[in-house]
Amino acid sequence: xxxDRERHGPRRLVGPGFHGRVHGLVHxxxxxxxxxxxDLAAALxxxxxxxHVGFALAALPxxxxxxxxxxxxxxxxxxxxxAAAREQGRRLRAEGHVVRGDxxxxxxxxxxxxxxxxxxxx
DNA sequence: CGGCTGACGACCT
DNA sequence: GAGGTCGCCAGCC
Numbered sequence: 001x002x003x004d005r006e007r008h009g010p011r012r013l014v015g016p017g018f019h020g021r022v023h024g025l026v027h028x029x030x031x032x033x034x035x036x037x038x039d040l041a042a043a044l045x046x047x048x049x050x051x052h053v054g055f056a057l058a059a060l061p062x063x064x065x066x067x068x069x070x071x072x073x074x075x076x077x078x079x080x081x082x083a084a085a086r087e088q089g090r091r092l093r094a095e096g097h098v099v100r101g102d103x104x105x106x107x108x109x110x111x112x113x114x115x116x117x118x119x120x121x122x
Numbered sequence: 123c124g125g126c127t128g129a130c131g132a133c134c135t
Numbered sequence: 136g137a138g139g140t141c142g143c144c145a146g147c148c
Contacts, residue, residue, distance in 0.1 A: 037131085038130070
């Protein structure tokens with residue numbers, strides 16, 4: 001059975017380090033913006049660690065105010081499953097996004113431009 | 123200290 | 136478009 005946050009609760013607590021940095025970065029996402037796990041990893045200088053960004057969010061306990069639902073997989077895909085995926089879709093729609101199946105149609109125009117990851121890099 | 127676990131991404135049939 | 140493979144490595148027990 002896949003891990004279900006609503007049944008089992010968070011498996012890990014956020015601590016200092018990588019997870020904490022992900023927490024802080026996601027917290028700066030403005031309302032209506034979208035980003036991806038890979039973009040977050042790159043913004044943290046950890047390109048290639050997209051998975052860990054996901055793990056960090058999975059370890060995020062509820063009630064922290066971190067807008068985790070604004071983080072989607074590459075191409076605007078919702079990578080969650082089951083009830084968690086439905087909740088993310090619901091929250092995204094509440095911010096004006098168009099969600100069709102497991103895809104966010106408004107991703108291309110609402111993708112957040114992290115400083116340093118766009119053109120004009122090193 | 124060693125092993126296990128994972129909200130991904132790019133690439134290939 | 137749908138499915139599988141491989142690489143990536145920080146936390147936790």
